Amino acid sequence: xxxxxxxxxxxxxxxxxxxxxxxxxxxxxxxxxxxxxxxxxxxxxxxxxxxxxxxxxxxxxxxxxxxxxxxxxxxxxxxxxxxxxxxxxxxxxxxxxxxxxxxxxxxxxxxxxxxxxxxxxxxxxxxxxxxxxxxxxxxxxxxxxxxxxxxxxxxxxxxxxxxxxxxxxxxxxxxxxxxxxxxxxxxxxxxxxxx
Amino acid sequence: xxxxxxxxxxxxxxxxxxxxxxxxxxxxxxxxxxxxxxxxxxxxxxxxxxxxxxxxxxxxxxxxxxxxxxxxxxxxxxxxxxxxxxxxxxxxxxxxxxxxxxxxxxxxxxxxxxxxxxxxxxxxxxxxxxxxxxxxxxxxxxxxxxxxxxxxxxxxxxxxxxxxxxxxxxxxxxxxxxxxxxxxxxxxxxxxxxx
DNA sequence: TGCATCAATCCAGTATAATGGATTTTTGTT
DNA sequence: AACAAAAATCCATTATACTGGATTGATGCA
Numbered sequence: 001x002x003x004x005x006x007x008x009x010x011x012x013x014x015x016x017x018x019x020x021x022x023x024x025x026x027x028x029x030x031x032x033x034x035x036x037x038x039x040x041x042x043x044x045x046x047x048x049x050x051x052x053x054x055x056x057x058x059x060x061x062x063x064x065x066x067x068x069x070x071x072x073x074x075x076x077x078x079x080x081x082x083x084x085x086x087x088x089x090x091x092x093x094x095x096x097x098x099x100x101x102x103x104x105x106x107x108x109x110x111x112x113x114x115x116x117x118x119x120x121x122x123x124x125x126x127x128x129x130x131x132x133x134x135x136x137x138x139x140x141x142x143x144x145x146x147x148x149x150x151x152x153x154x155x156x157x158x159x160x161x162x163x164x165x166x167x168x169x170x171x172x173x174x175x176x177x178x179x180x181x182x183x184x185x186x187x188x189x190x191x192x193x194x195x
Numbered sequence: 196x197x198x199x200x201x202x203x204x205x206x207x208x209x210x211x212x213x214x215x216x217x218x219x220x221x222x223x224x225x226x227x228x229x230x231x232x233x234x235x236x237x238x239x240x241x242x243x244x245x246x247x248x249x250x251x252x253x254x255x256x257x258x259x260x261x262x263x264x265x266x267x268x269x270x271x272x273x274x275x276x277x278x279x280x281x282x283x284x285x286x287x288x289x290x291x292x293x294x295x296x297x298x299x300x301x302x303x304x305x306x307x308x309x310x311x312x313x314x315x316x317x318x319x320x321x322x323x324x325x326x327x328x329x330x331x332x333x334x335x336x337x338x339x340x341x342x343x344x345x346x347x348x349x350x351x352x353x354x355x356x357x358x359x360x361x362x363x364x365x366x367x368x369x370x371x372x373x374x375x376x377x378x379x380x381x382x383x384x385x386x387x388x389x390x
Numbered sequence: 391t392g393c394a395t396c397a398a399t400c401c402a403g404t405a406t407a408a409t410g411g412a413t414t415t416t417t418g419t420t
Numbered sequence: 421a422a423c424a425a426a427a428a429t430c431c432a433t434t435a436t437a438c439t440g441g442a443t444t445g446a447t448g449c450a
Contacts, residue, residue: 003247003257021427032409037429044407047240047437048261052198062198063258063277066243081352099332099354106356108303108330108378135303137294137376139334157276159294161301181332183303185380216397227439232399239437242407393450400443407437413430420423 003066007051008042010065014058015040017174029057064155077104092119094170099181109184115143115172122169132164132186141178144171154180198261202246203237205260209253210235224252254283272299287314289365294376304379310338310367317364327359327381336373339366349375 015025015036022033029036031053038044039054048062055062079101087096095114100106136145138154145152148166162168172178210220210231217228224231226248233239234249243257250257258277274296282291290309295301331340332354340347343361357363367373 003243007243022429023427033428034410034430035408038408041429045242045244045437047242047407048198048202048246049240050408051243061275061277062261063275066257077356078347078349079354079356081350084352084354099352100330101354101356104356106328106330108328108356108380110330110332110354110378133301133303135295135301135305137305152273154273155276157279157294159274159279159296159305161272161274161296161299161303181376183305183378185303217399218397228398229400229440230438233438236399240407242437245438391450394448396445396447398443398445401441403439405436405438408435409433411431414427415429416425416427418423418425420421 004042004045007046007065008040011036011054011058012040014060014064018058025054025057029053060155076101089121092116092121094119094121107185109182111182111184112139113170113180113182115141115170115178115180117172117175117177120169120171122167124167132184134162134164135183136160136162137181137183139179139181141172141176142174143178143180144173145169146171199234199237199240202241202260203235206231206249206253207235209255209259213253220249220252224248255281272296284316287311287316289314289316302380304377306377306379307334308365308375308377310336310365310373310375312367312370312372315364315366317362318359319362327379329357329359330378331355331357332376332378334374334376336367336371337369338373338375339368340364341366 015022018025020028022036025031025036026033031050035044035046035050036054039046039050051065052062055065079099085098085102087098088094089096093116097112097114099110099112100108136143136154137159138156140156142156143154145154145160146167146169147162152160154160210217213220215223217231220226220231221228226245230239230241230245231249234241234245246260247257250260259281261277274294280293280297282293283289284291288311292307292309294305294307295303331338331349333349333351335351337351338349340349340355341362341364342357347355349355
């Protein structure tokens with residue numbers, strides 16, 4: 001797909017999602033309505049400076065405007081897609097797919113999550129006595145992740161690393177489902193003093 | 196930092212690293228020497244179309260031209276899609292995207308691979324003195340993986356776990372690109388007897 | 391020092407990105 | 421249907437992105 005086609009779709013998409021009219025986005029960004037209209041109708045090749053103003057006004061990074069929109073046998077090292085265990089959280093409705101082979105001895109665990117629009121899930125990880133490292137990789141849509149006091153806004157392709165020793169909350173603030181991968185590894189509890 | 200400043204630095208940086216002169220990059224990209232010079236000296240705001248041509252000629256994604264230089268950002272747990280380092284194997288042409296945050300201390304490493312049709316890559320992992328666990332998760336297309344004597348045919352959604360202590364070969368036998376994720380963790384060499 | 395070669399910058403001309411006001415299209419209400 | 425209000429597109433004008441050839445600067449060698 002051509003660059004300008006991608007930009008055109010992206011800008012209109014984001015503008016609509018914010019509920020902006022051409023005039024309002026022009027006001028916020030400092031780019032004329034006419035120009036925005038030309039960009040969205042793919043009748044011009046905007047400069048980076050202009051796109052940057054738009055990205056700012058839309059609260060996204062410039063790169064976002066160029067990013068593509070997306071896509072139980074024991075002791076087996078291979079887990080086939082059709083065999084992978086799926087679980088749905090009755091409370092939030094989020095879907096959990098066990099990607100990693102179930103029986104195989106590995107310190108790695110790979111899970112794919114599908115998160116409905118608006119849903120929230122929170123975990124309290126304070127009282128653990130093993131150190132668990134985790135990384136969240138957003139495959140599709142957007143996810144808002146709160147770690148202790150910090151809040152992160154992840155978009156497709158972004159990856160957040162953490163240790164599971166704080167309160168963590170997952171939230172999909174958009175009106176479309178989000179899909180992300182969770183990678184986990186648990187280190188043996190090396191010399192951790194327990195009270 | 197202003198967008199054009201960032202682009203200016205990036206383009207010159209990448210061009211020099213490839214050993215290209217203005218003329219040579221102009222030749223490869225279809226953008227005039229003069230224009231490239233103007234961009235590098237930050238005396239113009241190039242359009243996305245032009246930047247895209249340059250990115251293609253430099254074998255990087257458009258987003259790379261907007262990302263901060265490596266080492267410029269300190270110790271972040273979050274890696275944005277646009278900032279992720281990309282590397283292309285000149286031999287096979289396969290693309291390697293570093294998904295995990297670069298500076299952050301984590302035993303986990305997440306990489307996204309894009310494999311051209313017909314391409315093959317092989318590694319010899321026999322002489323390692325650390326135990327590395329790995330899982331391959333096919334996101335798109337199909338991959339054929341040979342581990343020692345065993346051969347596995349993976350399809351989209353399938354996941355294969357292994358330890359890196361044998362010969363391993365990746366091959367895309369189809370006529371379409373394949374995309375897969377690689378998850379790695381390296382355990383400390385616990386009680387390994389050395390001869 | 392002088393010549394030769396290559397790389398980067400300058401400059402004038404042209405194409406097109408970008409703007410503000412006028413026009414058309416859409417949306418909602420009575 | 422008819423009107424009003426708002427939103428998007430069209431249009432003439434201006435600013436500037438982009439190009440090809442000319443000029444300057446840098447590097448190496450006799």
